[in-house]
Amino acid sequence: MLVYTAKRLVLALLVAFTISVLSFSLLFLAGDPAAAIAGETATDQEIERIRTMFGFDRPIWLQYLEWVSRAIQGDFGRSYYFGMPVTELILSRIPVTLTLAGSAMAFALVVGIPMGVIAALYPNSIIDRIALTIAVCGQALPSFWFALMLIVLFGFMIPILPPSGSDSWQHFILPTIVLGYYATPSLMRLTRTGMLEVLSADYIRTARAKGLFPRTVLFKHALRNAVIPVVSVAAVEFGFMLGGSIVIETVFALHGTGYLAWESIRRADFPTVQALILVFSLFYVVLTFVSDLLNAWLDPRIRVA
Amino acid sequence: MAVTSTTIPTMDAIVGPSPGQRLRKRVFGHRGVMIGGIILLVMVLMALFAPLIAPHDPYTQSLANRLVPPVWHETGSWTHPLGTDQLGRDYLSRVIYGVRISLFIGISVAFVSAIIGSAMGLAAGYFGGRVDLVVTFLITCRLSMPVILVALAVVALIGSSLTVVVSVLGLLLWDRFAVVMRSATMQVRALDYVASARAAGCSNARIVFSEILPNVMNPLIVVATLEIANAVLLEAALSFLGLGVQPPLPSWGLMISEGKDYLLFDPWLITIPGLMLFVLLLAINLMGDGMRDVTAPENRN
Numbered sequence: 001m002l003v004y005t006a007k008r009l010v011l012a013l014l015v016a017f018t019i020s021v022l023s024f025s026l027l028f029l030a031g032d033p034a035a036a037i038a039g040e041t042a043t044d045q046e047i048e049r050i051r052t053m054f055g056f057d058r059p060i061w062l063q064y065l066e067w068v069s070r071a072i073q074g075d076f077g078r079s080y081y082f083g084m085p086v087t088e089l090i091l092s093r094i095p096v097t098l099t100l101a102g103s104a105m106a107f108a109l110v111v112g113i114p115m116g117v118i119a120a121l122y123p124n125s126i127i128d129r130i131a132l133t134i135a136v137c138g139q140a141l142p143s144f145w146f147a148l149m150l151i152v153l154f155g156f157m158i159p160i161l162p163p164s165g166s167d168s169w170q171h172f173i174l175p176t177i178v179l180g181y182y183a184t185p186s187l188m189r190l191t192r193t194g195m196l197e198v199l200s201a202d203y204i205r206t207a208r209a210k211g212l213f214p215r216t217v218l219f220k221h222a223l224r225n226a227v228i229p230v231v232s233v234a235a236v237e238f239g240f241m242l243g244g245s246i247v248i249e250t251v252f253a254l255h256g257t258g259y260l261a262w263e264s265i266r267r268a269d270f271p272t273v274q275a276l277i278l279v280f281s282l283f284y285v286v287l288t289f290v291s292d293l294l295n296a297w298l299d300p301r302i303r304v305a
Numbered sequence: 306m307a308v309t310s311t312t313i314p315t316m317d318a319i320v321g322p323s324p325g326q327r328l329r330k331r332v333f334g335h336r337g338v339m340i341g342g343i344i345l346l347v348m349v350l351m352a353l354f355a356p357l358i359a360p361h362d363p364y365t366q367s368l369a370n371r372l373v374p375p376v377w378h379e380t381g382s383w384t385h386p387l388g389t390d391q392l393g394r395d396y397l398s399r400v401i402y403g404v405r406i407s408l409f410i411g412i413s414v415a416f417v418s419a420i421i422g423s424a425m426g427l428a429a430g431y432f433g434g435r436v437d438l439v440v441t442f443l444i445t446c447r448l449s450m451p452v453i454l455v456a457l458a459v460v461a462l463i464g465s466s467l468t469v470v471v472s473v474l475g476l477l478l479w480d481r482f483a484v485v486m487r488s489a490t491m492q493v494r495a496l497d498y499v500a501s502a503r504a505a506g507c508s509n510a511r512i513v514f515s516e517i518l519p520n521v522m523n524p525l526i527v528v529a530t531l532e533i534a535n536a537v538l539l540e541a542a543l544s545f546l547g548l549g550v551q552p553p554l555p556s557w558g559l560m561i562s563e564g565k566d567y568l569l570f571d572p573w574l575i576t577i578p579g580l581m582l583f584v585l586l587l588a589i590n591l592m593g594d595g596m597r598d599v600t601a602p603e604n605r606n
Contacts, residue, residue, distance in 0.1 A: 140586035145579035243451030
């Protein structure tokens with residue numbers, strides 16, 4: 001287990017390093033950051049002044065080293081637009097995004113796992129087909145459009161929920177449904193496949209033959225084993241949800257990191273954008289690292305491979 | 306002398322249907338593939354013959370006819386079956402021309418990313434060892450970066466246009482191709498005909514292109530189909546956020562974005578392009594999922 005953990009850790013660190021290089025150099029690959037900050041009407045002299053002011057005239061590797069060594073200490077520089085430290089800015093916005101992603105994940109698990117179990121218990125029944133239809137439709141539903149439809153329906157036609165903002169818990173209901181619905185199909189399908197596989201295993205037949213309650217067999221023997229892959233996929237889905245939060249938070253005007261990302265991109269606020277790309281990616285790296293370890297702990301065969 | 310007649314079984318009855326016939330039977334017997342295929346065919350025809358079908362020019366503005374409601378409304382008329390938008394442009398024509406953008410972006414992005422991803426997957430699966438390590442590492446890095454955020458940032462920096470959106474998405478969406486092609490290549494590589502090709506002295510390039518590639522085509526086509534849907538969805542989201550295709554192009558995502566200021570009183574402005582997106586994505590996904598069932602029935606659950 002220790003060797004496996006060490007291997008995974010080295011890999012995670014390497015990935016983190018590569019991403020830090022990528023998210024930093026993205027700005028320079030894509031064009032001239034000084035010109036982008038100065039705007040379209042700026043003269044060459046103004047652009048030159050901005051270049052020296054922000055230090056863009058120095059070699060890229062030097063700028064990277066400076067940026068990354070500060071970033072490790074939690075200093076991402078100052079936001080051009082807000083004029084405050086980027087770290088502070090992100091920290092003030094992150095609770096909203098984590099609340100949203102967390103409740104969306106809970107929603108997806110609460111809907112997806114029972115649906116997957118029922119679909120596996122009665123394969124090809126009406127319930128299975130409905131579950132499959134929901135899954136297929138979920139993949140095809142553009143999240144921002146679904147969000148707008150819910151806003152029209154529950155914000156205005158049947159006004160029971162606030163259409164936008166992030167002041168109270170009611171504001172999180174619609175975004176949670178939209179973001180959660182997106183992750184539900186994959187969790188449901190995984191539960192269904194896992195359950196179908198486990199239910200045909202010998203130890204389930206043995207448990208049934210022993211005369212255990214069907215409930216006990218289902219929950220204690222079958223589901224426990226079937227949800228192992230779901231746990232690791234859920235961790236990865238959580239990472240994707242942070243990315244998806246950009247669209248959802250923009251539609252619902254939830255002031256989280258996703259909304260911050262959109263604002264900063266539109267305002268060419270580079271330090272914030274760089275920091276957000278790195279933070280979002282690191283979230284994913286940490287989540288996959290944890291889920292790898294969790295999997296290895298649950299299933300000892302993985303550790304050897 | 307009595308002659309007993311015996312029926313001579315035909316060759317067909319002995320051998321049964323050919324693999325091609327059996328595949329065709331599975332394709333035509335699969336409901337998902339058929340429904341998805343028919344919808345997709347209609348969409349492709351709409352895109353190809355847009356100038357002939359569309360009743361008006363999708364770009365002609367008419368300030369006198371702004372926000373005319375669709376025909377099923379009391380005040381609607383057949384002149385503009387789906388009404389007009391905030392600039393008085395015929396909505397039906399814009400919706401029809403919108404298929405072109407979605408399909409163009411979907412197919413070209415899938416094409417670009419298929420080339421990148423397949424090359425990486427084939428190399429990793431065929432050579433294994435260090436090549437595989439590097440490719441797997443690249444896939445992990447790519448998966449860690451949130452597509453939407455990176456795409457938004459890059460598009461904002463370079464300036465948004467159709468070409469930029471296609472190249473950025475194409476450079477980002479290769480991960481699934483690489484993953485699937487890698488494992489498919491690993492499976493095929495272990496088969497006897499690859500070993501015999503190698504024994505016959507074939508070069509690596511020849512083995513990869515004439516022995517392995519044809520035999521990993523099925524999963525490649527399935528992934529390509531599903532990636533088209535993914536690209537269509539992402540383009541719509543980027544355009545909706547104002548950093549994809551630029552006005553006045555009739556991209557469905559952009560139309561939803563332009564219509565969202567009127568969502569209270571003229572909800573059809575966002576309902577119609579959204580429904581079109583939904584139907585198109587549903588059709589592509591049904592095709593993709595169905596083709597996976599048809600080409601690899603053993604993987605069906």
